[in-house]
Amino acid sequence: MSEASDDGGLLALWDWRRRVAALYAEVRAETDPVAAWRHWRDTRDALFRTHPQSPLDAEQRAHFKGLEYGDYDPTLRFAVALVLISSTRPRCVDAGNDGTLTLTGFALTQGLTARLGGELTVYWIEGYAGGVFLPLRDRSTGVTSYSGGRYLLDTMKGADLGNDAQGRAILDFNFAYNPSCAYTPRWICPLAPAENTLNVAIEGGER
Numbered sequence: 001m002s003e004a005s006d007d008g009g010l011l012a013l014w015d016w017r018r019r020v021a022a023l024y025a026e027v028r029a030e031t032d033p034v035a036a037w038r039h040w041r042d043t044r045d046a047l048f049r050t051h052p053q054s055p056l057d058a059e060q061r062a063h064f065k066g067l068e069y070g071d072y073d074p075t076l077r078f079a080v081a082l083v084l085i086s087s088t089r090p091r092c093v094d095a096g097n098d099g100t101l102t103l104t105g106f107a108l109t110q111g112l113t114a115r116l117g118g119e120l121t122v123y124w125i126e127g128y129a130g131g132v133f134l135p136l137r138d139r140s141t142g143v144t145s146y147s148g149g150r151y152l153l154d155t156m157k158g159a160d161l162g163n164d165a166q167g168r169a170i171l172d173f174n175f176a177y178n179p180s181c182a183y184t185p186r187w188i189c190p191l192a193p194a195e196n197t198l199n200v201a202i203e204g205g206e207r
Contacts, residue, residue, distance in 0.1 A: 009052075016053035019043075021158030027175075028162035034072050037174050041069060044177075055180040055187060068207040069174075070144075076173040076204045079164040080111035082122060090126065093190040101190055102126040103133060109171065117199040122153070122169075131156030135192035136176070139201035149192025150176040150205060176205030 023043045030036035045066045048054045054061060088105035105121040112119050116138075123133040134153035141149055152171060153159055159177075161170040179189035 012052040016047070016051055017158060019047060019051070024158050024160050028160070028170075033074070033077055033172060033174075037072050037172075040175060041067070055183045057184060057186070060183065070203040070205060070207060072174050073204040075115060076202065078111055078115075078171045078173075079166070079168040080109045080171055082107040082169055083110050085121075088121070091193065103190065103193075109169075111168075112171070112198075115200075116202070118197075120196050120198070121193075125156055129156070132160070133190075134171070135179075135190065135196060136202075137192045137194070137197040139199065140203055141192075141197075143201070144203060144207055145176075145205070146178045146182040148179065148181065148189070149196075150178055151192075152176050173202050174204040176202065178206050 023040060027036045027040050030039065045064075048056055048067065049061055049064050056064060084107050085105060090102050090104045092100050092102050102125070103123040104126060106124045107122040109119045109122065120134065120136055123135075125131045125133050132153050132155040133151075135149055135151050137149040138145075141147060151159065152173065152175065153161065161172055161175060163169055179191070180187035181189040181191075
């Protein structure tokens with residue numbers, strides 16, 4: 001999960017984190033989901049192309065033409081209840097320079113089954129401050145999307161789509177994105193557990 005690299009330094013990493021957090025705040029503030037998605041895409045492309053903490057190395061940035069996404073699909077946007085669970089055992093995952101992360105499943109989505117054929121576990125990243133983490137796999141994984149799965153929420157890194165007026169979590173799978181390890185083997189990222197696999201192909205989100 002670390003975005004630190006030899007050519008950016010901690011001040012650049014701080015700036016990257018600030019920019020990503022600001023981007024998701026702008027996404028949450030935008031009332032038009034498609035406009036929010038387009039802004040998210042454009043801003044991510046700019047960060048990947050120009051920022052010293054880009055997951056891309058200098059050679060990749062020099063030839064970068066933009067990240068690939070599926071078309072926006074409004075049927076992939078949900079407002080879901082989260083049902084707390086207490087029976088999941090923590091799992092430890094390798095996170096490269098960040099060491100070992102402990103993930104604890106603490107909630108189950110309620111409202112995806114009719115469209116996506118199942119529900120997903122939402123994880124809490126243990127440790128100082130902690131954070132919500134929602135990685136996933138689906139039938140597109142390894143076919144038209146990254147073989148290790150994608151992320152939808154990672155609040156430690158600012159990726160948070162917010163809640164609706166009723167307090168339900170917004171899960172818009174058009175905002176699913178690749179972990180850093182999808183771009184270069186320099187990165188080691190916690191991958192989506194097999195248990196968080198949906199039995200449909202989600203063609204929205206990053207390819």
